[in-house]
């Protein structure tokens with residue numbers, strides 16, 4: 001299919017398909033072809049496409065009030081902040097519009113923390129293979145040279161260590177007195193669906209306490225039930241100092257949040273940080289509606305059950321497949337690593353099996369279905385992937 005000339009900047013290698021309608025776990029293209037969506041807008045539409053309760057909340061709120069400014073108290077923002085803090089153990093929230101912005105806010109907290117400690121050249125520990133966004137600071141935090149290439153000089157102040165390796169952090173800590181915080185994902189998503197081992201975040205929490213570092217957990221992809229708990233860190237029984245959220249918090253409506261507790265929650269004072277759109281009445285009402293549905297329908301628990309089902313089905317069908325190196329995941333964040341580059345499978349899954357998937361790091365098929373999937377849809381995803389690999 002040849003596309004007409006585009007007036008958009010060439011930031012994406014787009015696939016030759018365009019969707020005009022969605023419902024639940026399905027999308028329909030301009031030709032009326034139906035696809036099963038195992039990407040969910042990259043972990044965004046967890047409650048499904050065209051969710052009627054979210055559509056109703058958007059319609060009602062847009063008829064009442066879209067936007068004021070953060071110079072005024074915004075009731076929906078207060079409510080969303082309180083509810084997210086109650087679920088996460090945090091104390092205060094800052095609202096923005098994306099994951100990268102949420103991480104920028106966290107990185108600014110790390111700078112303020114450094115100032116308070118009188119560390120003139122502070123460093124944030126970040127991980128190999130991590131992903132934190134595309135703004136100048138978050139791409140510098142990201143552990144992927146392809147994201148950083150051509151944007152040098154990078155924002156300074158990041159120190160990189162291997163993921164899921166606590167000894168590497170101990171070694172670096174002994175030599176680097178300027179470390180002030182750690183930024184880590186509980187499961188690396190873009191980095192290839194790597195789940196941190198049991199005990200890793202606990203050990204990291206302990207190191208943060210020993211050294212006075214802020215423990216900042218990027219929950220942009222893992223948060224809001226995706227891994228089977230409200231937030232990915234909750235599998236480890238620890239509580240970070242700062243967490244960041246976006247993606248599924250708005251089910252497709254743009255919203256991000258940086259939450260903090262303890263001293264970290266008191267670091268910002270008026271004038272330190274701001275966002276024109278961040279936390280507007282519409283975005284926060286959508287966030288509250290997402291929470292209403294997720295709480296009522298026990299969505300995190302459902303993600304845990306469906307995740308087990310999907311992993312079990314894939315393992316049964318594919319673990320002896322000669323090209324499959326590993327099948328792993330947590331909740332509905334699942335990766336199938338192959339022994340070769342498999343980027344071409346995205347197009348084959350779409351065109352031959354009407355299944356939408358992504359491939360990360362060249363060799364790992366990543367599945368991020370909506371969390372509202374029925375068992376039969378989870379089984380259908382496993383079957384289509386199995387046929388794709390057969």
Ligand code: PLP
Pocket residue numbers: 042098099100101103131132133134185189190218219220221222246247
């Ligand atoms: N952090 C993580 C863990 C992510 O997966 C992403 C996006 O994929 C981001 C941050 C950046 O979020 P956004 O694209 O909303 O800026």
